[in-house]
Amino acid sequence: MPNKAIIHSDKAPKAIGTYSQAVKVSDTVYLSGQIPLIPETMEMIEGDFAAQATQVFKNLQAVCEAANGSLKNIVKLNIYLTDLSNFPIVNEVMSQFFEQPYPARAAIGISELPKGALVEADGIAVI
Template identity: 65%
Template sequence: MQRRTIHTDRAPQAIGTYSQAVQAGNTVYLSGQIPLVPATMELVEGSMEVQIRQVFDNLAAVAEAAGASLADIVKLNIFLTDLGHFPLVNQVMADYFQEPYPARAAIGVAALPKDAQIEMDAVLVLNS
């Protein structure tokens, strides 16, 4: 099976030993995104809604670099330091996704890189 590394300057650069995404066959595995602004590599300033939107925008940029879109995501994992933000995630997600929605997990965690409050990773399938 052929593997391809996905990279874009429109999403934050990797802050560790990983790729923004890796394609294996027609499946693309997107690494976790936190609400970093790609140009500054700093956390976006603003409300939790602004942070959630930044994460979705970062995921969208990586998906586009792979030749896909958020609509091609089949599995989305959401990590929150406060599960009280889960209803807001649902509300914002409705602006980015249409039915059929991806399978999803929402997980409460103690901490995230750079003290972010939210991180998401995803798996998408490319149309052949």
Template identity: 55%
Template sequence: MPRQPISTPNAPAAIGPYSQAVRAGGTVYLSGQIPLDPATGELVQADIATEARRVFENLKAVCEAAGASLDDVARVGIYLIDMSDFAQVNAVMADYFQAPYPARSTIAVSGLPRGARVEVDAVLVTG
């Protein structure tokens, strides 16, 4: 099955050899987003809720570039440097999704690109 890359200037450009997202059939795999401002390419450094909002806005933009929305997301993966940020990131996620909620995992990691504190990836289904 051929892969179709998806990209948008409304989310940060990939900072490595990968696509913002790839469509394979009716499934779109969104690469992890950290709180990079798509206009400047700079890491947003604020409270964890503000950083998480930037991440979800980036994911939303990639979903839209795929002709979908966050409502089409089937699975979310959240990666946190500090699990004490879980409740705040969870509250931000609740602002972006509605029932039925996507499946999700939350994983503590020792480091993320550019020193970010949160990264989120997702899988959405369009067909």
């Protein structure tokens, strides 16, 4: 595979399974799912859904920066929610991290996430 590189940031949670934080192939970065872990402690952030969503976007931002990019480079974002009633909150939090034009996005309701997280997000960035 041409120009394949593993992306890692100490400012984002280390992988808790058999995956990399991100993989860059040419100018495309495939970001693994981030849950609201605090990188320094690997513990879930305390607080409500908004606090969890904020930490998820901070973690994605750190991985994008490790790939020499930013959240602005994300072209596709998938957000996984254990409770779809939090959809308006995730929109509000996301607006603090992204500007128009927004990336393409899916919001997916699921039954549970690792470590009891309420939200997870992954994406694809072009840098």
